[in-house]
């Protein structure tokens with residue numbers, strides 16, 4: 001039996017790679033990816049690399065994401081970019097609420113919600129990141145934090161738009177640390193998120209929404225994580241910078257999806 005949702009594996013390059021390095025990545029990656037199907041593959045390079053990424057992705061299955069955007073369409077917001085600017089660069093997805101944006105740049109749930117709403121209004125699919133810190137996990141607050149971030153992040157989002165929203169469960173203590181959630185911890189959190197979505201929307205909507213896992217995903221742990229019934233792909237930082245390891249992670253997600 002195959003999984004009910006198509007997996008989605010996204011690369012978050014953070015502040016790594018120049019435009020020429022982006023072009024080089026695609027030249028190596030696309031032949032390796034071949035005509036892989038049954039998966040959505042997304043790459044989120046830094047803003048200056050978006051034109052090169054879009055050009056090289058061309059007609060392949062790779063879709064391009066931005067790592068952030070501002071909720072307003074234009075204005076005096078030095079250093080920011082808007083959804084309409086991204087759309088002109090053939091961007092399809094936008095990562096919002098990444099923990100680095102929340103902690104290093106002070107983004108609040110309310111501000112993140114504005115981005116989610118703007119993304120949908122602009123025909124961009126948001127990848128909404130949620131997840132607890134180590135202190136919150138140790139304090140038994142995982143469910144409380146996830147509920148709060150979900151309710152706030154998806155406030156005002158219709159069921160139709162929710163289906164087009166990708167959630168990324170990223171425990172903050174696992175991002176860039178080499179410390180991955182166990183597959184049981186990931187499944188428990190994902191199942192909880194889906195139960196919250198069912199309460200916020202309804203069972204069919206919750207069943208269709210995709211929930212990625214993110215946090216030190218590598219080729220050697222992707223298969224076990226992918227085998228969990230509520231893990232619908234990955235948001236990958238470090239291991240997405242190298243085409244071979246990113247491809248192995250994609251392959252693990254596809255394999256698990258086929259096997260159910």
Ligand code: PEP
Nearest residue numbers: 175176214215216237238
């Ligand atoms: C991320 O940046 O979203 C992430 C999950 O990073 P890493 O895979 O390096 O932990």
